[in-house]
Amino acid sequence: MTYFSIFGNMLSNHTFEKTTTCADDAKNETNFRKWVNLMSEHGKPAVSPNSEERSTQNELLIDAAQYFTSSLSLDEVITRILDRALGVIEAADAGVLFIFDKRQGCLKPMACAGFLWDKMRHLALLPGESMTGITFQNKSPKIFESSNTVLRNTSSMSPSNKILYDQSLEPFRTTIGKHFKIQSVMCAPLLIKGECIGVMTIDNFTRSSFNENDLNLLITLSSLAAIALENARLYADEKGKKEQLEKLNAVIQSQNQQLSRINQTHDRLMKLLLSGRSTHEFGQAVFQTLENPIVVYDNLLSVLTQHLSSELTFDMHSPPFIAGLQTVIKKRSSIRIKADGRPYTPNSVMLFPIVAANEIFGVLTVIEGNRKLSDQDVVLAEQCCLVLALDLLQREAVYETEQRVKGEFLDELMSEKNIRTFRQQAKALGLSADDSFVFMVSEIESDTNWDHAAASKAAHRRFQQTIETELLSLNPYSLVIRRLNAFVIILSVSKELSDAIALQRSRSIAHKINHVLKQRHPGINCYIGIGRVCRNLDGFVQSYWDAKQCVSLSKSKKEINTVKDYVEMGAVQFILDQPKDALLQFAYGLLQPLLDCPPHKRTELLKALDAFILSGKRYKEAAAALKIHPNTLAYRIKRVEKILGCSIDQYSVFFDLQYAWQVLETLDLKNNLLENRE
Template sequence: MKRELSHRQLQMLIQVSNAINSTLNLDMVFNTIMRETLAVIEAADEGYLFLYDPEEDMLVAKSIFLRSNDILSVVRLKPGESMTGITFLNKACTHFPDRDSVYQATRTMSPGNQARLTAADPIFPYSAACAPIMTNGECIGVITLDCFHPHKSFQPEDLQLLEAISHQAAVALEKANLYRAQENSISLLEELNVQMNRQNQLLNRSLEIHQHLARLVLHGEGLQAIFTYLHQLLGKTCLLLDQTGELIVASVEPLPAATQNQLANLRAFLHPLLVKATSLPLPEAPHTLIDCVLFPIGAKANFLGYLVIVTTEALEEVDRAALEHASTVISFELVKKQAIFETEQNLKGQFIEELFAGRMSEQLTEQAKHLQLDASRFYQVLTIHFEADKLDFAELYSLILTVRRHLTQLAADLFLKRFPHGLIVARHDHLILLLSYPQSVAEAEAQRYLKEQCQMFADYVANKKWGLRAAFGIGSVKRGLSEVYKSSEEAVKCLQFLKNYKTGSSYISYSELGGKRLLLQNSADELTDYVLEVLGPLLSYEKSRKREFLQTLAAYVANSLKMKETAQSLNIHLNTLIYRIRRIEEILGISLAVNKHFMDVCLAIEVYGLLEVQVEQRMSQLLSPAR
């Protein structure tokens, strides 16, 4: 200061200093500075304190004492803008002694700020005084005072006092900032302490849960015990699903109706993941759906299924950590079960290959005993083959690999529960079932039951909409293991017949094939040629008709050449039938009374029913004009 403060000014400065040092609250410091400054400088009618924000390069209003409007609370000034900005750049106390100097200073404001100021108070002050708030040679803010009385003005002693107050304000602000920083540090430490305590609790609980789950595994308690523990821990229903969405384990049984509905919706969500890709997509983190949370089990290379928590509430961090531990333990259990399944399948597969090769030996007999197969019982082979029209070989194999454990279990439930002394082997794109019967079994009843189960299996696979189709080849019943290979060969022939010929059924037994077995010894082309040799003239004659004569001939043969029964089955007059049969014999150049002609026609009609598409295509080619 150029000259010392007067006694009165010192008293005022002490008054201001005491007031602004009475609090360390930053907001209160701002207001106290302005209130006390306006109180000790008589010419000041309004005042405001701006602090500089270096990140935005703006002077921002922190405390405002205006006559009627707080428009300056939204005004942000650039350095050099208006009286406050000019003082900020000058870093010195600045006096604007008259309206003209005030007006010239406000002309430096941006258009937006000028509009706001004019809207708030169109009257310019008669004079103004500004003092920078300095700290370590840097300006951190500005105190601005306005005088609106024409007969008042800021005197040199007022400017001197304002400068002294700005120095006190700088000290007070620095202290308040230090206090706020200390408060923030304390708050941060408290928050960190809370987080550390929570992390410790989380770690302790996670360790406790992990140890409990580990004990369950080490004691061989199994998956059901794990899920019972999770239910007790969380108070929520927990489910384990395989890759297809089928339920493996539930923490409560039976499942409530609402949970069963959720499970159906969940399967619908997972279904596209199963059928769209050759390898299942694996979520990297728990996936939240409506009223449930999914935790993936296993790795992408060996995806095993999902842990599902049925809940309408968000899971707490501690519970999520517990479930992640549980997912790891469950994956170990599933991998163990999978390894056991694969080992069993390999051993059974090797046994089946030797058995179906017809090479009985003492070693094979011993293996049969280990598999609890009695060499003196009756056996039958059922082969289930899987096909898919819309998948290539790699996609089909991947899909079968994904669902084969599930399908193997389904086959065991359907076929082995009634006759348990058999075995199932999963091989590539098919399942092989070796069914075992006691001597006392009623064969007709057993075969009827077997076909019913085949239909149930086929319906189940179709309803899953995986894109798979199941076909069943059923060999005949053989006595003793030494004859099983014959039943295996028969089952393969049945599958070949289903593949080559249209039967309208997904299963057939070798005994049902009857004389159709002979068809397997010839190719489809050879059989088509045979049909055309026998029935060709009739098919050619009826090329533009609805195969009326062919239907009549088939009915006549099926009714053993009995006119009355045939006419009744066709719902036609007997004379009409007589005419048709006579005309058919004329077209074919045969007599059905001749045994050879009758046998040829019977066989040709049977083959036509199986190869209708191929025969009609050949007929179209033969009848189309040569190009």
């Protein structure tokens, strides 16, 4: 630590008195003997004045030495040095103690007597500048014996320093009057192990000049002052180190406490994780740890668990809050939403991402309703997020394993393996192999464009949870298996029920599931198909395909949010039971003359025939659907009849055309013909 860095914040001009003791006197006698030696070191004889003067000077020097060493506080030592220097040297009228600032490379006043401190304190003398700078540069004491010598040396000051120096002399000019001038100046360096740390400058305004005896006194005082300053500096260094160690120790203790709290929190949450506790119980533990209301969201921003106080008025649906949640999901970094005084944000909120295995699982929201989170609390919250992520990752792994097992079970059913294997797997999955079964297929489409696969997976998991929760009350003996964006539902029904009653109950369950899905997940389109009741292994595959065909038919007709069973398929079911090649041979054989027409004419006539069949041979309705005049439609139908060589008014002809058209629609070929696609 440098002297100037220690003295930098000091202000001066305080006098301190202290009663001496025998021990102090003995110490000061030793210091006086050191003074004699110091004089010899500077090449000057220890010139002694007459006995009376020497006795007085000895007393003053002893007093000064005692005064310098009576305190280890640097600010006190530095002001005492100047105070005693003026008391010991009789001819001294004013003085300044300069300390060298190594960083700025200049001498700066640390204390003064007689001068205006507000002006003097701004001086910054370079080595070699004015009398003080010369003394510092030469490291030797000197008397500037005359006014002319003083004037010549002060003129070497920089303009700014000269102005400040002249202004600092104003009290003397006011007191002495127009005859004021500096009679003489003497300077002595403050030396520590050959290094000059500063200069003591003493001014005389009222006498002819300082003499050699005055300079010797100043040299002695400067040497004693340098020793006192060094002792005070060393003390300040040790005190500073002690304070730093105490602060460091306090930091270490605080960090140890923080680490202990984090470890305790981690252990408590890991015990919950290993014991398979619910997400709600996790949330309760996080709430107790952070001592603030919390909400845990999944990666689709649906609430997994929340622990709020009854008096909380925070609006979790406010635009700034929702935008903050979306930002955390996207950037995977914590943010704070500051309270702005508006009704929906009366408290600040911290949002933390729940991330594991480079996958975002959700957001932990901490509402700073009780107190603002400290840095330690933020670390705890991040630790809570880590364990929450592990819990959600574990649940995700369990879910995926369940789906894999269920998928393998469905594959076993579709492959029609032996009944013993089926019975074992069905029992393990909660089904009774002695019951009858009905297959449902629920296919869900969403308008939402999920940003990442994890969000899509989470959405379908929520859909499945909704279906399973509803089935738990409607039909506990059931199984839900996810296949891409569809869900295969196996309903277990008693064999004592007739097919009609079993199908009726299945329709009721399907309609309730469809309603709940639309209610809880706005923006989705749901298609549910129901297969036939199967009472043995041979019927499983057929029931499954019945349900899939019902969904396909609903989608082709764009009948969204509908429930369709295999009975409602009517002729479509009959068509699907026939060989595909035979169906295509019949349909294309009947319509081939139309298909051979030029592309533009073919499309025009096929669309007219399509509208005419769908309207039940009502010309006005069909023409309106095509946005043409009824006469234009009538003309095109006549063209169709001419090309096919038959009259559509004949019942058998119209029936055949309807059937052929239904075949093409069922096999998803009709739209290709109407759009002129191969």
